Every structure is written in structure tokens, then in C-alpha cells.
Amino acid sequence: MVIKVLLIYFSGTGITRHFATLIQERMAANGYSCDLLDLEELTDITVLWQKKPVALPYTIRAEVKRPLSNYPWPYLTLDEALHAVTENPVLKKLENEWADYDLIGFGSPVYGFRPAPIMIRFLLDLPNFKKPKKVFSFATHDGAQGDYENFTRQVLTDKGFKFIGHLDHSFVYSASVIMRKSFDHLSAGRLLVRKSALARQSINFFLKYLDNVFKGIPDIYRITNPLSIIFGLPYRLIYSYGIDFLLNHFLFGFGIHKKKCIQCMTCVMQCPQGLIELDEDGYPLRLYHCMYCLRCLNWCPTDALYFSRLTDGKARFPGPEVLLEAANQDEMASRLRTF
Ligand SMILES: Cc1cc2nc3c(=O)[nH]c(=O)nc-3n(C[C@H](O)[C@H](O)[C@H](O)COP(=O)(O)O)c2cc1C
Ligand code: SF4
Ligand code: SF4
Structure with missing residues (x-):
């Protein structure tokens, strides 16, 4: 039986889309059928988001200090959004549309240790599926994903999905480019090629785990790598204090x-x-x-x-x-x- 997978992703500047295509490539090479769907094409996500915008702490701290316009949409803080979860009627049809898929992957860049707000809005607005569907999350980041995975697992589990794992990778430090004097495309391209080869390896590892899941063998995938917590600490500090400071x-x-x-x-x-x-x-x-x-x-x-x-x-x-x-x-x- 061919396992059918759907990968839904948001990508600000293309890195997460690149990761999604690598996952698709490896899945196809391993006999899976895998479709890609850009969140921005799935529905009018802008309208969805603008009805109930969720602002992460870094945005609130930055923009409350210096408002950008006289057009303040009332927004929800993340905590408020998590306490006001409702199904969005616009997305109700998805349970039927996704009925044929055996597995769904949700992917986003890490923003302030969380999925992008537009992805958070989408996840919170999803209908509660009657038949529990297997899902996993994937993310790209600059080395500090914090508790992104736990957060996503919680949100998806609360929606009635069966969360089976998480894949993440760090590619090129794209977010810092806008503060650099110059950006050498060739050396960044070579780095991206090297990092993509490493990403393929970890996707292959994940696929071995998936084979076991679909064969009914109990979970063996180590969802959080303890080494990533230790090595991620300096990045975590940089992102908690550095990015916040920069943004503010x-x-x-x-x-x-x-x-x-x-x-x-x-x-x-x-x-x-x-x-x-x-x-x-x-x-x-x-x-x-x-x-x-x-x-x-x-x-x-x-x-x-x-x-x-x-x-x-x-x-x-x-x-x-x-x-x-x-x-x-x-x-x-x-x-x-x-x-
Ligand atoms: C506003 C903002 C916040 C970010 N916060 C984090 C973070 O908390 N941890 C991290 O490792 N990377 C962080 N990043 C880096 C992105 O996760 C990384 O560049 C990602 O690969 C971008 O993916 P994209 O090209 O699909 O948008 C942040 C980037 C932006 C723009
Ligand atoms: S205004 Fe903000 S959300 Fe919109 S494209 Fe620019 S950086 Fe992204
Ligand atoms: S700032 Fe002006 S030139 Fe640049 S993308 Fe917007 S409309 Fe185009």
C-alpha cells in the first residue's frame, strides 16, 4: 500500500519551502506519495488571519512602543488565542478534502520559538477531526527552536490529531542578512548545498521511523534530541535576548x-x-x-x-x-x- 502524505507549509522567505521539497523528494524516493501545499494557496489566509490576528510577544513589545498607523486591529495575545479556540467554518471542508491522506505534515519557520503567527491561526482554526489523523510537524530555524515542537504537539493533539513526531533543520542564517553589509550568494549557496545533504540524512532517519509507525511497531523516534537542547542554549539566549532587543x-x-x-x-x-x-x-x-x-x-x-x-x-x-x-x-x- 502506498502511504499518502500531505505537507502544508508557510514560508516567509523560501527556506521552509525548500525543506518541504526535500522531504517530498526523500518521500518519493522511498515509495511514499507526497503532495505539497503552500498555506497561502490553501485558503484566503490573509482574511482568516485578519479576522482574529494573533500577535507574538516580540511583535507586541515592538509595536506597542511605537504604533505604526492609526488602524489598530484588535489582536489576541497568544494566551488569549489559546483560550478562545473555535473551529472556523471556512476550514470545515478540510476533513473531507484530507480524507485520503494517511499523514499530514505542518511546516513553518520558527519565529520567537513558535510557529509563524499565520500558521498558529490556521492550526487553531482547524476543525476537530472526527477520525484521528496522524500528523507531524516540521520547521526551519537558525539553531534555536525552543519549545516549538511541544507547542505544536499540544495544539495539534488538542485538535484531536495523533501527533507522531517532529523534523527540523537549520539551513542558512537568512534572518540576519538584512543587517549585513553584504551577502555572498556563492558561499551561502555552497552552505545551503551542504546543509541540504545533512537535511536529507535526517529525513531518511525520520522515514525509517515512519515505516515502523505504519507497520504498527511502537514509537522509537526520539522526538527531542538532548544534544540539541545543550548546543541550542547559546542560540536560545541570543534569540531570547538578542532578537527581542533588536526588534524592540x-x-x-x-x-x-x-x-x-x-x-x-x-x-x-x-x-x-x-x-x-x-x-x-x-x-x-x-x-x-x-x-x-x-x-x-x-x-x-x-x-x-x-x-x-x-x-x-x-x-x-x-x-x-x-x-x-x-x-x-x-x-x-x-x-x-x-x-
Ligand atoms: C521574526 C523572526 C523571528 C525568528 N525567531 C527565531 C527563533 O526564535 N529561533 C530561531 O532559531 N530562528 C528564528 N528565526 C529564523 C528563522 O526561523 C529562519 O530564518 C527560517 O529558516 C526562515 O524560514 P523561511 O525562509 O521559510 O521564512 C526568526 C526569524 C524571524 C524573521
Ligand atoms: S509587512 Fe511584515 S508580515 Fe508583511 S511582508 Fe513585510 S515583514 Fe512580512
Ligand atoms: S516599496 Fe515600492 S518598489 Fe518596493 S516593492 Fe513596494 S511598491 Fe514596489
């Missing part, structure tokens, strides 16, 4: 160089939370509760946007495809040289 004092805000802006609307259309509108002169204006996915900043074709002076005139992250292309071109050129 230096990073938040939304600046625009009007002379550079060509009013192409890329930032407006790309924002997964639907936060950017045009002002009366046609320039982008960001509203409240930004999750800082960094997409508008990275995708603006003319580098007209910045969050703060710390990110003004700095490098931008072009996405994993561009980095892999740079590494591939280099590999081909060096092969030609050896002929």
Missing part, C-alpha cells in the same frame, strides 16, 4: 525611500498578512501586527524599503533558489575547467 530597539518600523519606490505593488501583494496598503500618494504604508517575515524587505526590487536604520542600505536575502543557482553555476564552471 532597532529593527521595527517601516521606512521607505520614496525616490527609489517604483510603486510596483510587490510588497502589497506579497505580504502574507495583508498588512501593507498604499497611502494617498501611492506609496506603501504598513499597518499593525507585523510578524516580521522579512518578505517585503527582501522582495522589493529596488531596495526602497527598510525596517530601521540598521537595515537601511544593507544586504537582502534573495531566496534559496538564487543561492542554489549560484552554487550550481560555480560547480558547472569548475567541471568545465577540469576538461
Whole structure:
């Protein structure tokens, strides 16, 4: 029997999507059937999110200090959101649509030790499935996922799913690029190739565990690797204090160089939370509760946007495809040289 898997993911700047395609690739090579679904294509996630926005602590601390507009959507803190879980009628059909899948994976970047707020909203809005379905979570991060896995397991278990495991990987430090003077695509591309090879190994390990799950052999997968807790500690400290400090004092805000802006609307259309509108002169204006996915900043074709002076005139992250292309071109050129 072929096991059918669905991977649903949110990806701010492409790394989590890259991880999802690696999982799909390994699953196909091991006889699974695996479909990918970008959360932003599944439903009008912007509307879903805007009805009941969830703001993580780093957003609240940053934006309460310096509000960005006069258009404050009432938001829920994470605790409030967890205490007000209801099924969303818009998502009710999913139980039927997913009936054929034997396993569902939910993937997100780690933001402040949690899934991206837009993924949290989606998970909390899911219907309570009548038949318990097997699910797992997957995540990409920069070395400090904290209790992401426990959080996701709890939310999914409360929804009636059978949570069977978690896969995570750290690839390139994409979040710090916006503060760097320059960003070398070739060396980052080579790093991404190396990290992808390591990710394939841990996916293969996970697949061996999955085979056992579907054969009915009791769980053997070590959900939390104790070494990752020890080695993750410095990153955890950096993220708890460093990122918070940066967001609160230096990073938040939304600046625009009007002379550079060509009013192409890329930032407006790309924002997964639907936060950017045009002002009366046609320039982008960001509203409240930004999750800082960094997409508008990275995708603006003319580098007209910045969050703060710390990110003004700095490098931008072009996405994993561009980095892999740079590494591939280099590999081909060096092969030609050896002929
Ligand atoms: C606002 C924000 C918060 C983040 N918080 C964490 C964190 O707590 N721990 C961590 O290891 N990485 C953190 N990161 C890094 C991302 O998890 C990492 O860059 C991820 O691979 C990005 O995936 P994406 O390209 O799919 O958006 C954060 C990134 C952003 C933008
Ligand atoms: S993406 Fe950049 S150039 Fe395009 S509208 Fe937004 S700020 Fe202006
Ligand atoms: S405003 Fe920019 S950084 Fe904030 S959620 Fe939208 S695209 Fe992401």
C-alpha cells in the first residue's frame, strides 16, 4: 500500500519551502506519495488571519512602543488565542478534502520559538477531526527552536490529531542578512548545498521511523534530541535576548525611500498578512501586527524599503533558489575547467 502524505507549509522567505521539497523528494524516493501545499494557496489566509490576528510577544513589545498607523486591529495575545479556540467554518471542508491522506505534515519557520503567527491561526482554526489523523510537524530555524515542537504537539493533539513526531533543520542564517553589509550568494549557496545533504540524512532517519509507525511497531523516534537542547542554549539566549532587543530597539518600523519606490505593488501583494496598503500618494504604508517575515524587505526590487536604520542600505536575502543557482553555476564552471 502506498502511504499518502500531505505537507502544508508557510514560508516567509523560501527556506521552509525548500525543506518541504526535500522531504517530498526523500518521500518519493522511498515509495511514499507526497503532495505539497503552500498555506497561502490553501485558503484566503490573509482574511482568516485578519479576522482574529494573533500577535507574538516580540511583535507586541515592538509595536506597542511605537504604533505604526492609526488602524489598530484588535489582536489576541497568544494566551488569549489559546483560550478562545473555535473551529472556523471556512476550514470545515478540510476533513473531507484530507480524507485520503494517511499523514499530514505542518511546516513553518520558527519565529520567537513558535510557529509563524499565520500558521498558529490556521492550526487553531482547524476543525476537530472526527477520525484521528496522524500528523507531524516540521520547521526551519537558525539553531534555536525552543519549545516549538511541544507547542505544536499540544495544539495539534488538542485538535484531536495523533501527533507522531517532529523534523527540523537549520539551513542558512537568512534572518540576519538584512543587517549585513553584504551577502555572498556563492558561499551561502555552497552552505545551503551542504546543509541540504545533512537535511536529507535526517529525513531518511525520520522515514525509517515512519515505516515502523505504519507497520504498527511502537514509537522509537526520539522526538527531542538532548544534544540539541545543550548546543541550542547559546542560540536560545541570543534569540531570547538578542532578537527581542533588536526588534524592540532597532529593527521595527517601516521606512521607505520614496525616490527609489517604483510603486510596483510587490510588497502589497506579497505580504502574507495583508498588512501593507498604499497611502494617498501611492506609496506603501504598513499597518499593525507585523510578524516580521522579512518578505517585503527582501522582495522589493529596488531596495526602497527598510525596517530601521540598521537595515537601511544593507544586504537582502534573495531566496534559496538564487543561492542554489549560484552554487550550481560555480560547480558547472569548475567541471568545465577540469576538461
Ligand atoms: C521574526 C523572526 C523571528 C525568528 N525567531 C527565531 C527563533 O526564535 N529561533 C530561531 O532559531 N530562528 C528564528 N528565526 C529564523 C528563522 O526561523 C529562519 O530564518 C527560517 O529558516 C526562515 O524560514 P523561511 O525562509 O521559510 O521564512 C526568526 C526569524 C524571524 C524573521
Ligand atoms: S516593492 Fe518596493 S518598489 Fe514596489 S511598491 Fe513596494 S516599496 Fe515600492
Ligand atoms: S509587512 Fe513585510 S515583514 Fe511584515 S508580515 Fe508583511 S511582508 Fe512580512
